[in-house]
Amino acid sequence: MSFPWANEYKPANGLTQWLDEKLPLPRFVYNAVGAGYPVPRNLNYMWNFGVLAGFCLVLQIVTGVILAMHYAANAGVAFDSVEHIMRDVNWGWMLRYAHANGASAFFVVVYLHIFRGFFYSSYKAPREMIWLLGVVIFLLMMATAFMGYVLPWGQMSFWGAKVITGLFGAIPVVGEPLQVWLLGGYAPDNAALNRFFSLHFLLPFVIAGVIILHIWALHIPGSSNPTGVEVKTESDTVPFHPYYTAKDGFGLGIFLLIYCAVLFFAPNMLGHPDNYIPANPLSTPAHIVPEWYFWPFYAILRAFTSDFFFIPAKLMGVLAMFSAILVWFFLPWLDTSPVRSGHYRPLFRKFFWLLLIDVAVLGYCGGAPAAEPFVMISQIASMYYFLHFLVILPLVSSIEKPEPLPFSITEAVLGKDESAVLNANPAAA
Known part of the structure; x- marks a missing residue:
């Protein structure tokens, strides 16, 4: 963004002036x-x-x-x-x-x-x-x-x-x-x-x-x-x-x-003990898990245990796992609230913390064995995950009443700033 009050780069000596004319790398870094x-x-x-x-x-x-x-x-x-x-x-x-x-x-x-x-x-x-x-x-x-x-x-x-x-x-x-x-x-x-x-x-x-x-x-x-x-x-x-x-x-x-x-x-601490054993195609580990940062998505993958009409459970799990990230691409259009910050959106804030807990639960289930009750918990948590982005977020955006926003960033930091008000709205003078 171009700010009229931004400091302008001024070469300090002849060498930096020559470099700025031929290859303006210092100017690029400065800006x-x-x-x-x-x-x-x-x-x-x-x-x-x-x-x-x-x-x-x-x-x-x-x-x-x-x-x-x-x-x-x-x-x-x-x-x-x-x-x-x-x-x-x-x-x-x-x-x-x-x-x-x-x-x-x-x-x-x-x-x-x-x-x-x-x-x-x-x-x-x-x-x-x-x-x-x-x-x-x-x-x-x-x-x-x-x-x-x-x-x-x-x-x-x-x-x-x-x-x-x-x-x-x-x-x-x-x-x-x-x-x-x-x-x-x-x-x-x-x-x-x-x-x-x-x-x-x-x-x-x-x-x-x-x-x-x-x-x-x-x-x-x-x-x-x-x-x-x-x-x-x-x-x-x-x-x-x-x-x-x-x-x-x-x-x-x-x-x-x-x-x-x-x-x-x-x-x-974060490595799996089985990975310190050489690979053996004839010996399957008792519990196959990816690294911890994949666990929430691995839990979503494993949440599908039954075929859905003519769609195999394995395919449903794969689609859900990738969709769990691809849904983020649509957030700019799913969240229609004019207010950005969660500090001024009381209802959104509650559901945000629920989402955080839900992802933590998915992560725990992803690292746990593929057995009950972890599979059932994964299914419930996966359902809520998609409900949050596809249903709850658009609904909250349309019905929520946000709290009043500060007039400016300066007002939020220092209190009411009369000069900022007059500069932004000369008619107020």
């Missing part, structure tokens, strides 16, 4: 994340998660590139190559643990980022494209994480690959050929491992490209804020640097403390 980018003055720490997600991506790319130098994408030696990294490569244990726990940290940050978007309706106009690109990033993350989980070639890696790729076989007509094409054969083996390794290496750079588009789309309307009120005057904004670079730096410090505590004191 993107520097003092030339005004942002709402009332952003809280819930707005730190975008920067943290970017940090996690860089961490994953750096550690992943180094690990790829020592990893062998061959079914006969893949497991041993991971052990070689852990035992023989200098600092290999730290790089491997940093990468494995970095994936979990990435999903924690992104889930918080998504639910912040749900609460503050960050998907509403004029920011629909930012939201849609964000959902694309999440889908790419899921694909990347799944293929990365296969690479250690432990028991859970092998059987996870077999189960998840087997889901495509439920698609009528094209399902089985698609499954064979994905695996490069009829079961996970060398061809599948090579394909997954290649794509796992490539997709993070695709994610980085979509993130650039995501940030570009963000700079057109400008950042949202906790009130949902748009910027009206200069007093509503502050320069991104130094105000929010300092705030993001503090948030990054807290994140690193937690991340390093897990990395150095509990690096295997």
Whole structure:
């Protein structure tokens, strides 16, 4: 968004002036994340998660590139190559643990980022494209994480690959050929491992490209804020640097403390014990589960246990699992309330917390055995999940009576601001 009061970039000396004329990279950075980018003055720490997600991506790319130098994408030696990294490569244990726990940290940050978007309706106009690109990033993350989980070639890696790729076989007509094409054969083996390794290496750079588009789309309307009120005057904004670079730096410090505590004191806390056993196609684990960040969607997949008319239960589960994410694409049009922030929507706020509890229940059931009562709870929670987005959210948007909004961002922060009122509405003078 173009603000008339934004600070203009001024080269400090002859060298920076020459560079600005030939390759205006300093100007680009200044306008993107520097003092030339005004942002709402009332952003809280819930707005730190975008920067943290970017940090996690860089961490994953750096550690992943180094690990790829020592990893062998061959079914006969893949497991041993991971052990070689852990035992023989200098600092290999730290790089491997940093990468494995970095994936979990990435999903924690992104889930918080998504639910912040749900609460503050960050998907509403004029920011629909930012939201849609964000959902694309999440889908790419899921694909990347799944293929990365296969690479250690432990028991859970092998059987996870077999189960998840087997889901495509439920698609009528094209399902089985698609499954064979994905695996490069009829079961996970060398061809599948090579394909997954290649794509796992490539997709993070695709994610980085979509993130650039995501940030570009963000700079057109400008950042949202906790009130949902748009910027009206200069007093509503502050320069991104130094105000929010300092705030993001503090948030990054807290994140690193937690991340390093897990990395150095509990690096295997989130891993499955069976994945420390070499893959064995003749021995099926008693309880096959994906990584924890897939559990809510895995619970939705397993919630369908009976055929629906002529549609097999397996196909219904696959469709529901993908629909659980695809429904997010339609949020800008499902939520028709003119008010964005959940702080001013009392009825919406109650259902938001119910959704949060529902997703937590789905996550718990997704990690539990496929037995009662977890299957029945998954079915109820899955039903509510779709009801929330397709029925409750549009209904609440139409019947809810929002609380009064502040006149401006400045008024929400500092109290009534007479100058802001007069600047925005000269007739009031």
